Amino acid sequence: MSSISQSSRRAFIQTALGGSVALPALGLHGEAPIAPKGLAFHEPALDLPVNSDADVIVCGAGPAGISAAITAARAGARTRLFEVHGCLGGVWTAGLLTYIFDFDKPGLTRELVKKLDERDARRSKNPSRFVYEPEPMKLLLEEMCVEAGVQFQLHTRLAAAYRNGGRLSTIVTDSKAGREAWSAPVFIDATGDGDLGAQAGCAWDIGQSKECPCQPLTMNALAVVKNAKALGQYMSFYADDSRHLEAVEEFKGELKRAGIETSYGHPTLFHVRDNLVMIMINHEYGIKPFDAAAVTAATVRARREVYTVVEGLRKLGGIWEEMQVAATAEQIGIRDGRRIHGRYVVTKQDLVDGARQIDGVARATFAADIHAADPEKNKDGAVTHGGIKTKPYDIPLRALIAKDIDGLMMAGRCISGDFIAHASYRVTGNAVAMGEAAGVVAAIAAKSKRLPHEVDWSEGAAKLAAMGQRV
Ligand SMILES: Cc1cc2nc3c(=O)[nH]c(=O)nc-3n(C[C@H](O)[C@H](O)[C@H](O)COP(=O)(O)OP(=O)(O)OC[C@H]3O[C@@H](n4cnc5c(N)ncnc54)[C@H](O)[C@@H]3O)c2cc1C
Secondary structure, X not given: OOOOOHHHHHHHHHHHHHOOOOOOEXXXXXXXXXXXXXXXXXXXXXXXXXXXXXXXEEEOOOHHHHHHHHHHHHOOOOEEEEOOOOOOOHHHOOOOOOEEXXXXXXXXXXXXXXXXXXXXXXXXXXXXOEEEOHHHHHHHHHHHHHHHOOEEEOOOEEEEEEEEOOEEEEXXXXXXXXXXXXXXXXXXXXXXXXXXXXXOOOOEEOOOOOOOOOOXXXXXXXXXXXXXXXXXXXXOOOOOOOOOHHHHHHHHHHHHHOOOOOOOOOOEEEEEEOOEEEEEOOOEOOOOOOOHHHHHHHHHHHHHHHHHHHHHHHHHOHHHOOOEEEEEOOOOEOOOOOEEOEOOOEOHHHHHHOOOOOOEEEEEOOOOOEEOOXXXXXXXXXXXXXXXXXXXXXXXHHHHEEOOOEOEEEOHHHOOEOHHHHHHHOXXXXXXXXXXXXXXXXXXXXHOOOOHHHOOHXXXXXXXXXXXXXX
């Protein structure tokens, strides 16, 4: 049950909203010349009041961003968190992921497992990989942010970033409140796609090259079935923790019986709770995450595919009778976003060697998980490990600190790494551990008037231990 009373929740929300001193700038209402055909429209500039009440500003509230914000706030930093969607959690919630990998680490990961268990919102006793319920997750993350004192603002997109000399100084957000400017000593890019680093002018990579042979997008969905137990043999990690590929093959057999070949060659079912299941059946190829029109078209195709699958299975009758879509993800899942250049690049070789780092902030154990980049490859190998055997390796703090600008850290998908390494460290256990590390270092840097790269990781680790967060 909720550990936060309704009144303190209301009080926080009022504080969070009241805390914004920037007056909304809802755009100019004046004249602007019509751009001649083929020429650029010059958007008039705005004067924005600057809100400077934060020590640490985090953009993006996925697994990495919420961990960064909660940890920074617990470490004593006044922390603001901006999220474009209507809930906290990123791919965990807006993306309806439901499955978590590489979570068995000290720190916030263990706290999250405990809190999910207290709410009976987790299936499986395995601390490293398990199914969780997305709706209780939304509530849990809000409560944890409230408790930590994070000032978060939903429905608010990071729109621009500005530097002063070599240092990131100000960001501009866009929301129904208009354009708002925010300054802080330290910023954390946890947007997954590296929006903040890119806006700040940092160099970045994506996929296998800038032209993006990238991992495909995937629309996740929840469905209600008549009797989940009867579908046990088709569900990954159901009852028997290790049974995945056999379940996928058996599920494929049922899809074939319904006359359906899914765009994802490893169609997967997870048991969420009672008669609620998650279906992952879709791949959308060749889409850049910052091409809004292409992401929109992919979303429309993907949602249609989810319905085609559920309607097709339902027509089979029997155990599939009464199956219906309960929810499709608000945000189609994006695997490959921008990887912002940092002071260290995590590489494929680090995975092969099992690299140890003096400033290692997280030990990743997950194999490279490479989904086919096109429909042809999907036929032979929907998912591969990139031809390498991964040993547990360290993600160093340096990979979380931007190279091209001071005062900017990254956490989660958008840290500094190569294509293969990203295919491993991107899973959410690592995102949480990275967020935690970025949060504590950002707080120490801001409070001691230093830059993140001037903080030794031993200080961050000691602070986390003193906070009782990594013991
Ligand atoms: C289909 C799919 C399946 C996956 N399967 C698994 C799995 O089974 N287990 C697992 O552990 N991991 C899995 N992963 C990987 C994992 O989910 C992600 O890599 C992980 O979410 C990384 O966390 P993040 O916080 O960096 O990014 P995200 O979860 O993407 O969070 C980024 C957040 O930033 C917000 N944001 C983005 N841009 C802006 C902006 N400009 N302004 C404000 N907010 C912004 C987004 O709305 C989002 O909330 C999967 C990923 C996908 C896509």
